[in-house]
Each structure stands twice: as C-alpha cells, then as structure tokens.
Amino acid sequence: MSQSELGGPKGAQFSSGSTFISRFKMGIRHHGQECSKGLHEIFRAPISSFMTIAVLAIALALPAGFHVFLKNAQMVSSGWDNATQxxxxxxxxxxxxxxxxxxxxxxxxxxxxxxxxxxxxxxxxxxxxxxxxxxxxxxxxxxxxxxxxxxxxxxxxxxxxxxxxxxxxxxxxxxxxxxxxxLQWVRKLYSMMAIAQKAVSALGVILGLSVLLIVGNTIRLAIQNKREEIQIIKLVGATDAFIRRPFLYSGLWFGIFAGILAWILVNSSVLWLKDPVRNLAGLYESQFRLSGLAFVEALQLIVIASFLGLLGSWISVGRHLKDIEPT
Amino acid sequence: MIQFNEVSKRYPNGHEALRNISFTLDSGEMSFLTGHSGAGKSTLLKLICVMEKPTSGQVIIDNRNVGRVGRRKIPYIRRNIGMIFQDHRLLFDRTVFDNVALPLIIAGYPHREIGRRVRAALDKVGLLSKEKLHPIMLSGGEQQRVGIARAVVNKPPLLLADEPTGNLDPELSAEIMSLFEQFNQVGVSVLIASHDLSLIARLPHRVISLKEGRLLEDNNEVTGGA
CATH class of the missing domain: 3.30.70.3040 (Alpha-Beta Plaits)
Known part of the structure; x- marks a missing residue:
C-alpha cells in the first residue's frame, strides 16, 4: 500500500467506486459464483433440503399427475369425438x-x-x-x-x-x-372432463401458491440463519441487490430440483400403471397405451417450478431482508 | 472529512445518547474518542457510518449530510469507510482471504485485482501466511488484524475503530495502534473509540472526550497525523 496510491498528504478522498465496466464484468462473474453458491447452499444441508424439495415436488406432482390422467382420458375418448351420429x-x-x-x-x-x-x-x-x-x-x-x-x-x-x-x-x-x-354419453363425458380440467387448473393454482409459500418460508429461515452474516455484509457496503442474489438463486434451484423430482414422480407412477392399463385396454381390444409427461410438458413443469421458486424467494427476501440492519 | 453540527441522538426508548455535539475531523487527521461506556462513543460512530440517523443536527461526511441520505445510497457511503469492531465481526465460515476480500467483491473489483489487494492488506497486518486459515483458528489479536485488513483493503479515506484493543494485552494493543498510525501517515483519516486512557495518553493525537452524551473535552491543539 504505497503513499501515491492512497492520495496526497492532505488526506485520502472519498471515491465514487470502481469503473462501470469493471463492475459489469464482475457482476456477471459474481452471478455465476452466486449461482453455484446457491447450489452449494442446498447441498450443505442435504437432508433438510431434500425434504423441502420433496414437499415442493409433491405439491407440483399432484396437478401434473391429474393433468396426465386427463390427457390420457382424452386420448382414450378422442376416437369417439366425431361420433355424434x-x-x-x-x-x-x-x-x-x-x-x-x-x-x-x-x-x-x-x-x-x-x-x-x-x-x-x-x-x-x-x-x-x-x-x-x-x-x-x-x-x-x-x-x-x-x-x-x-x-x-x-x-x-x-x-x-x-x-x-x-x-x-x-x-x-x-x-x-x-x-x-x-353416443350422447360421450358428450356428457366431455363436459365432465371439461369440469375436471377446470378443477385441475384450480388445484394447480392452489398448489402453486403453496409452492410459493413453502419456498418463501424456507428462504425466510435461511435469511434468519444468516442474520449476522447479512449484518456484516451490509456494514462493509453491500447493496440490497448483492445480499438478495444468493437467496434468489437458492429459490431458483429449489424450484428446478422440485420440478425435476415432480417429473420423476409422475412418470414413474405412469410407468407403474402402464402394464395393468395395457392389459385392461387389451380386454377392450384397444391399442391404448398410457403416456406420461412428454419432454415439452416436463420442461414446462420445470420452468413453472423454477419460476415459482424464484418468485417465492423474491417475495420472502423482499419482506425479511429490510428488517435486518446492522447494530 | 467528518463534521458534526449540534448533533443529538435520542433512541426510541427515550435514552438520550448524544446531546448537542459539534466537532470537525479534518481530512488526514487521526483522533481518539474516549469516555466511559455509555458515554455515547458507539452512537457517535454509528451516526458516521449511517447505522443510526441523528434526531437533530447534521452529520456531514465528505460534504454530504448522511442524515438525509436515502436507504439505497447508504452502501456506497459505507464503502468509503473502513470499520473495525471490538468483536471483529468476521465471517467464520470463510477463510481469512475471503473475509478480507469481501469489500472488494461487493464493490465489484476484477478478480486479479482482488487477489493483489487482499495479499497487500494481509501483508500489511502480517498475516499473509494465514490467508487460507479460518478465523476460528486465529488468536484474538490475529482476528482483530484480519478485521483491520478487511477495513483497509479497498483503501477507504476514513477508518473508524470501535474499541479495537478492547480484548488485547498492552503489547498487542500498541501494535494495533501503530498500524493505525501507519495508515494515517499515508493520508487516511482515523477515528478510534477507546477507553484505554493509558494507551491514548502515550500517543500524540487529538482526544475527543464524551461524558453522558456531551462533549467534555476536545484537545484540538495537539493534532496528530501527517
């Protein structure tokens, strides 16, 4: 630390900080680090993280499973669709x-x-x-x-x-x-399925909300556990955005893992039911095969789950981070 | 650098921590802040680093009234103030290197610059060989020096220290003080809150004394530093 670097003999001056470009570059690098740190954070307490993820996955798997059930029911009956005769x-x-x-x-x-x-x-x-x-x-x-x-x-x-x-x-x-x-009854079946579809959507909304709450609560606990660390980081000049970031990434990771696990849950249940359903379809001389979540649907599920995870942690961080000020 | 204009601070519980304080700390000046515990030393330091806001009066840091600064601007003020605490306030789940690097990471310094500056700061406090250790493996004096390295790593123009020698034996205390004098010699303004009167008496610096929230004495004639 030389004298020339620290300013003249009249005393050092307040600086406006590093340059914009260096901050930008560092910002990107920092995002990468925080992203992997968020992952690290989840693996640091594997059992409790897994339980959280499992609860989230079940909440996601329920509407996804019903969706698969309806999709298959529609497939079975699609042959009857133009059968109004x-x-x-x-x-x-x-x-x-x-x-x-x-x-x-x-x-x-x-x-x-x-x-x-x-x-x-x-x-x-x-x-x-x-x-x-x-x-x-x-x-x-x-x-x-x-x-x-x-x-x-x-x-x-x-x-x-x-x-x-x-x-x-x-x-x-x-x-x-x-x-x-x-085949008037087909029509009746369709309208029943339309009702079921709506019920599944409503269930999806409610369980999506519960995903938000679960992630929010998990992040709230994480924030409380890191209370002291947050205070110290604030003291050395961290902005709210800087402190928020790792929590948002953990929320995102929770969502991604929960989405993947929900996908596994749904598709393994489908796999488990496949043979009995094929036997039953065989008795009706049908070629019907039970199908699980397609790749695109699985992707949608994971995207929705990660979005919910991010949103849940965002809400939680916004509510709880302001309360923690250095003392 | 620091200017207090008739500053009073009353806490929500009614405790009046500071009453009508006015003083100025020039750029490049080194000064001690003394008084019994409860005299208002900590509150005064908290007003400077915007952990508290004054009930009345103005606290002006670097020509800016920090009592009026918005929440979002506070971090940027703190980046120009190196703070040292009696209880060190280190992150115990990170290495010495990572602790010292924290202000630079927050401010968004380039990676290579961080390594260079952290090692320079650790070298300055004599802990370069311990960068990979965790704070828990260090002695109290070493932890305090990690705290000092963290406070100076981004070369702030102002250093605040709250009882930096509180838990240390006299020899270590003198070492720490000489570190502060070295920073002051290169132009950093230093304000140290301490009740270690025997140590302060041996050093030729300005002493601001507080008693029950009032300014008791300010021997401004003896100015230290450059």
Whole structure:
C-alpha cells in the first residue's frame, strides 16, 4: 500500500467506486459464483433440503399427475369425438326408391355432413355376425330390421344442443319411425372432463401458491440463519441487490430440483400403471397405451417450478431482508 | 472529512445518547474518542457510518449530510469507510482471504485485482501466511488484524475503530495502534473509540472526550497525523 496510491498528504478522498465496466464484468462473474453458491447452499444441508424439495415436488406432482390422467382420458375418448351420429330407423313399409329419396334430401341439408345407408339386409348380416345370435336369427322368417340411415351432423351441429335440435327435426320426417342420437354419453363425458380440467387448473393454482409459500418460508429461515452474516455484509457496503442474489438463486434451484423430482414422480407412477392399463385396454381390444409427461410438458413443469421458486424467494427476501440492519 | 453540527441522538426508548455535539475531523487527521461506556462513543460512530440517523443536527461526511441520505445510497457511503469492531465481526465460515476480500467483491473489483489487494492488506497486518486459515483458528489479536485488513483493503479515506484493543494485552494493543498510525501517515483519516486512557495518553493525537452524551473535552491543539 504505497503513499501515491492512497492520495496526497492532505488526506485520502472519498471515491465514487470502481469503473462501470469493471463492475459489469464482475457482476456477471459474481452471478455465476452466486449461482453455484446457491447450489452449494442446498447441498450443505442435504437432508433438510431434500425434504423441502420433496414437499415442493409433491405439491407440483399432484396437478401434473391429474393433468396426465386427463390427457390420457382424452386420448382414450378422442376416437369417439366425431361420433355424434344420429341413427334414423325408417318405417318398414318404405320402398327402396323412397329410401333413396330421403337420403338425397338429407344429403342436401346444410346441417348434415354425411348420410350413409345401412340396408336392412346388410344390417341383419352385421348383427348376426357381431351379436353371436347368428344361429337364432336364421330361424326368423323375415328380416325384422328396418333400413337405417346414419346421419353425421356437420361440426357446427354436433354440439349436444344442436344435435338435439337436429334430432327433433329428423324425427318429424314422415318416413322415419325412430330417430336416435348415439353416443350422447360421450358428450356428457366431455363436459365432465371439461369440469375436471377446470378443477385441475384450480388445484394447480392452489398448489402453486403453496409452492410459493413453502419456498418463501424456507428462504425466510435461511435469511434468519444468516442474520449476522447479512449484518456484516451490509456494514462493509453491500447493496440490497448483492445480499438478495444468493437467496434468489437458492429459490431458483429449489424450484428446478422440485420440478425435476415432480417429473420423476409422475412418470414413474405412469410407468407403474402402464402394464395393468395395457392389459385392461387389451380386454377392450384397444391399442391404448398410457403416456406420461412428454419432454415439452416436463420442461414446462420445470420452468413453472423454477419460476415459482424464484418468485417465492423474491417475495420472502423482499419482506425479511429490510428488517435486518446492522447494530 | 467528518463534521458534526449540534448533533443529538435520542433512541426510541427515550435514552438520550448524544446531546448537542459539534466537532470537525479534518481530512488526514487521526483522533481518539474516549469516555466511559455509555458515554455515547458507539452512537457517535454509528451516526458516521449511517447505522443510526441523528434526531437533530447534521452529520456531514465528505460534504454530504448522511442524515438525509436515502436507504439505497447508504452502501456506497459505507464503502468509503473502513470499520473495525471490538468483536471483529468476521465471517467464520470463510477463510481469512475471503473475509478480507469481501469489500472488494461487493464493490465489484476484477478478480486479479482482488487477489493483489487482499495479499497487500494481509501483508500489511502480517498475516499473509494465514490467508487460507479460518478465523476460528486465529488468536484474538490475529482476528482483530484480519478485521483491520478487511477495513483497509479497498483503501477507504476514513477508518473508524470501535474499541479495537478492547480484548488485547498492552503489547498487542500498541501494535494495533501503530498500524493505525501507519495508515494515517499515508493520508487516511482515523477515528478510534477507546477507553484505554493509558494507551491514548502515550500517543500524540487529538482526544475527543464524551461524558453522558456531551462533549467534555476536545484537545484540538495537539493534532496528530501527517
């Protein structure tokens, strides 16, 4: 420490600090250091950190798990999606020409996308093949089945209300004996799933809030443990931003680890259920396979978790750091 | 460097720590602050480093009224004041080097500069060989010197010391005082609060005495330093 470096004999002067560029460079380096220090901090108390992360992961895994469940339910039922069909059972006495006439009229309707005819003979054949009553049916003198028109409404008219209205309209046609809306229950299932979707979103919000609170509380404890250190650092001229940084990084790391653990929890549960579900699907002659969180979804989960971790620690640091002043 | 204009400090509990204090410490001056415990020495130092704000009057440090400084500006004032405490206030989970480097890291010095300055400061207090140790492995006198190295590492123009020799034997105390005199000789203003009157009497510096929060005596004629 030479005399020239410290200023003239009149006494040293207050300085405005280091240059902007050196501060900027140091800032970046410092961020890197704090980032790894935050990680270090988590590993310093591995058991309590792990428990915190596990609690966070469970809070995240619940909505994520329900999301996966709904996603799979939608996949199962997606084959039924455009299955809103109306079966028109025509009167027995109608001739083939009249059937064709009705079919053509219906084809021209703007509400109807497609009309297909199942002639009574074909209907009987299919029925005897699929029902297992083949033997018994051969004893019948005449075909008991009517000609059937299968109507597929346009997309605009396949909502439950519109298809209901169409059903009533079709019922009015004189040649029609009975109009039946098929798979109305699919629609009901869909609206139930829509409700479930909303419930999952609400659950997600509530559990996201709990993640904020858990991270916030963990960071609050960390701040209290470092009370003295914070006082000392403030005394030697640390800004609030400098003190805040390591806590924000630990919050971020908590979020990242919790996100990864939640992803592991969800996907291992899916893995565990995969075989039984495949067996069940096999019994229904379905090719359905249970799928877990896709890569992008897992990434989203981790990003959301780390954001929540950061936000939780931000709120906590903002609230508690101001209380600690050097004495 | 330091100017007190009719400064009073009353704590929220009603205790009146300082009453109507006025004095000036010039740039490059070295001075002692004495008085019994409870006379207001610590409060006076706290007003300088903005740990407390005056109830009335002005505390002017480097032409700036620190009583009016906003919260966000306080760290930048403290970076120009090296503070030394009786209880050292070291971070026990870090090495001696890291403790001394703290003010430089906070101020954003380049990495190489930090190493150079920390070693220069540790060399100055004679602890260069112990940079890798933790403070807990050092004696009381050595810990105090780590505290001094930390206070001077960023070459502040002002040094404040609160009972720096409080727990040390006379020989070590004299060593520490001579360190302060060396810093003063290169232009640093030094204000040392101490009740070690026998030690102060041996040194040719200005003495500001406080009693029950009032300025009792200020032998401004005997000025030390450069």
């Amino acid at each position: 109306i079966s028109l059972f025509l009167k027995m006495e109608i001739s083939a020409e009249e059937v064709e006439k009705v079919q053509n009229e219906l084809k021209n309707s703007v509400k109807i996308a497609d009309v297909s005819l199942i002639p009574k003979d074909q209907g009987l054949k299919e029925f005897s093949e699929l029902s297992g009553f083949g033997e018994a049916l051969s004893f019948l003198d005449s075909n008991p089945l009517p000609d059937t028109l299968v109507i597929t409404p346009t997309v605009a008219h396949s909502s439950p209300e519109a298809s209901e209205a169409l059903l009533i309209e079709l019922q009015e046609i004189p040649e029609v004996e009975l109009a039946q809306l098929d």
